[in-house]
Amino acid sequence: MDAKKRFAIVLLFAMIFSLTRPATGNESAALKTTPPKLRVCVLDFTSTDIKGQERFLSGKNQKIEIPAQNTLNKDDRKSINSVMQGFVRMIDAWDTSRTGTAERASQVQDNERTYAQMIELYNTVVKGEMRPMVIGAEYLTSYLGNKSEVFNCVDSEAIMVAMNRLQAEPDFPKDFMLKLAQNTGVTHLIYGTVSDLRSSENSFKGYGIETKTTNYQLDVLIKVVDLVRGHSVYSNVYTGNYREQRPLSSAQFDNNVFQSLMTSALKQAAEDLYEVSKPGSKNKISVTPLPFKVKIVPSGGFFFKATSAKISMDGELLGSGEQTFSVPEGKHRFEIKAPGYKVYVRELDITSDMTIEAKLLK
Secondary structure, three states: OOHHHHHHHHHHHHHHHHHHOOOOOHHHHHHOOOOOOEEEEEOOEEEOOOOOOOOOEOOOOOEOOOOHHHEOOHHHHHHHHHHHHHHHHHHHHHHHHHHHOOOHHHHHHOHHHHHHHHHHHHHHHHHOOOOEEOOOHHHHHHHHHOOOOOEEEOOHHHHHHHHHHHOOOOOOOOOHHHHHHHHHOOOEEEEEEEEEEEEEEEEEEEOOEEEEEEEEEEEEEEEEEEOOOOEEEEEEEEEEEEEEEEEHHHOOOOHHHHHHHHHHHHHHHHHHHHHHHOOOOOOOOOOOOOOEEEEEEEEOOOOOOHHHOEEEEOOEEEEEOOOEEEEOOEEEEEEEEOOOOOOEEEEEEEOOOEEEEEEOOO
16 A cells, blocks of 8 residues: 555544544634623612711711712603612612511412512612712623623613603513513613712821821622513622812812722722622623423313412412413422312423423312
């Protein structure tokens, strides 16, 4: 066999081997599915320092006023912020009741009362005095936008349109977070509260001059809400720091100081959110797939009423028969109970929208 034929045979075997051998190292990494980006919307920030409350105090227990340029006026609040903040307060209330209730089943059964309380809270916030912050959301949106491999930032106008539409629906606020996700494609809402603003002073006198160093700190509480899961999945407090040295006669808390404090805190927030959202061992925030629509239709004879049946999934009450429920992908255990009938139990792997027909036996 001449050299040309030997070379051709070796080349052929090399090609076959490269096509059939398992991928390893960098090749296997390339074959891995890239996690979907988080589609996030940062809502307007608020302050815990409400009208008439002296919460933000200096080291001398003197009131620290946030400069007027950083807050919305009364007309702005009515036109821009009230609906959004109503949703934020409802999310907070729902999250608190969800995590603070020992018996989840009893809470689900009491959903009507819970929803009534939430709509009352929503209406109170929408009609009440707010003190939202102009800066905050814009900065954090910009910082997260620089992490485009993980975050896809959605303008708050899209959320506002959906919020206005949802609050006009007759069953509002039922499933309002899931509906926001379905209507906008947003996976997570992020909102912040300026929870504290404080200062301390150190004076120095010598060499014929008198100066003081003022240390300012601002705490911002950031919460991340997974709209599909319906509750907050991450929260943290970030502290902005600012140090200023000046003559005693020119002491003043100005607009630039507040913005410096806010940007200092939110740069930390953006880096932290990036670390807990990117793939890896530190990941705490990920995209939850939208649930499927599952309709359950029970039957039990001529006089049987489907609406009399109570349906539970994985031990939690969903509602009555012939209703359509939002069910996460995966395996679930369904139970159907009706007076005078045996309990119907069925385990299903939900991978698409579906209708379940269940015949109950006496």
